[in-house]
Amino acid sequence: QCKIAEVASRQEGADLIVSTTILPTTYSIPALSATSYITGIGMEALDQKIIDALNKTFAN
Template sequence: MKKRVLVACGAGIATSTVVCERVENLLKDNAVNAEVIQCKIAEVSSRQEDADLIVSTTILPTTYKIPALIATSYITGINMEALDQKILDHLK
């Protein structure tokens, strides 16, 4: 079954593009069948029904029905492997 990951940032452009590529490569390298969808943080609540995980580059304004991870480490370059593992754990 294909998993869906929402990658969200404030505007849905710059930081989420970097995170999107990182997550796509991570899933491909680990043979996880998943679709990565880039969106604005404001769109997450309306799209969460179809998704399995949220990866956000910004503080989440609310709580969601699905797990959410903050992807700051992909922006800063600190503890990226730990975040990789958390993402994989949620999708396996």
């Protein structure tokens, strides 16, 4: 967990970015918006996107 301003400098040690705020730039790793966790709408679909992104990352 970190502040959005810290994400770019900390992405090297991560496999996926899951953000509850607007992502201000692009990153070298997959990044997903997680506002569904705040609203409660579409959480299962987001869960699947996270699983798919991690499976793709670890398949390489």
